[in-house]
């Protein structure tokens with residue numbers, strides 16, 4: 081057993097059939113028959129001579145790890161096994177590599193460097209944000225888990241002392257998932273998994289349970305992310321109008337950056353005498369209506385508080401046509417009758433979610449745009465959802481389970 085705290089690197093001197101010869105200093109206190117972890121791969125030492133050791137490598141081990149392409153001259157992490165009484169300064173690492181992951185992106189951040197790694201699909205379920213993972217045998221914390229990738233953040237010490245600091249996009253790394261997470265996932269901790277399922281998840285959700293969590297979040301006045309992979313290829317943050325607060329408007333304006341619109345059941349707009357915008361409509365068939373402001377407002381109608389008040393009034397059962405000025409600074413949309421069974425757009429998803437939450441069929445949606453002006457794609461959206469602790473759902477899941 082190891083801990084993933086790397087004290088030494090050693091250089092590969094020779095790659096032979098069935099063995100690796102490694103330069104190792106006197107601090108590598110090993111003898112024939114002991115175990116060592118090389119880049120996170122547990123190997124048995126077959127011989128030790130002055131300044132070097134030879135470790136046996138089977139074809140099976142080569143196939144499943146980065147040792148299939150290791151070359152002489154390469155520095156590898158060398159970790160000796162734990163002794164009873166040693167400090168476990170990392171986490172329990174077995175040296176049993178689960179698979180090889182591919183580095184997708186390396187991004188420097190003020191406090192370190194973030195690595196995005198794509199593991200084999202079966203490993204994703206064993207990676208949980210804030211649990212541990214070993215990369216080339218180095219004990220790290222999983223920062224985020226997305227649909228097909230996860231990230232870790234390397235602190236300056238790790239960048240200087242390990243070969244992870246040399247990684248670039250396209251490189252391969254040995255992955256060992258956390259033993260405890262593995263035990264829970266493999267059925268040894270069903271109670272633990274049930275408790276985890278009850279947590280207010282953020283990030284990508286799916287299935288009927290995911291949809292229920294999204295509805296609950298909306299009912300409580302929170303925002304949810306709805307990803308539309310088909311019609312627009314964009315994701316919107318959605319709120320219920322009845323619960324909409326000025327703080328939520330500020331969030332949309334300063335963090336979400338898209339065009340805020342107010343999807344309504346068509347009968348609400350008819351009742352309030354808010355007509356369709358003239359013209360043939362946009363390419364996606366979004367039914368835009370004449371913009372409005374709250375007639376009782378004393379300002380321009382633009383401030384977050386005024387827009388939130390206009391939006392809440394649209395959702396009020398006792399609202400009347402004279403409550404609104406036309407045109408204004410709030411943009412209503414009409415949902416198609418039949419909602420998601422007719423059209424799988426954000427307009428219909430927003431109204432369907434509000435109805436499922438037991439609220440008036442009026443909501444708020446705003447496309448997530450990146451600060452560089454590019455519309456967020458699904459990976460950006462998952463990061464966004466995790467960052468702001470919002471649940472995220474695919475519109476097709478809503479169409480299926482609402």
Ligand SMILES: O=C(CO)[C@H](O)[C@H](O)COP(=O)(O)O
Nearest residue numbers: 316339341364366425426427
């Ligand atoms: O058009 C829009 C607002 O300007 C947005 O794209 C919004 O997502 C709603 O539209 P749709 O129902 O087409 O997804």
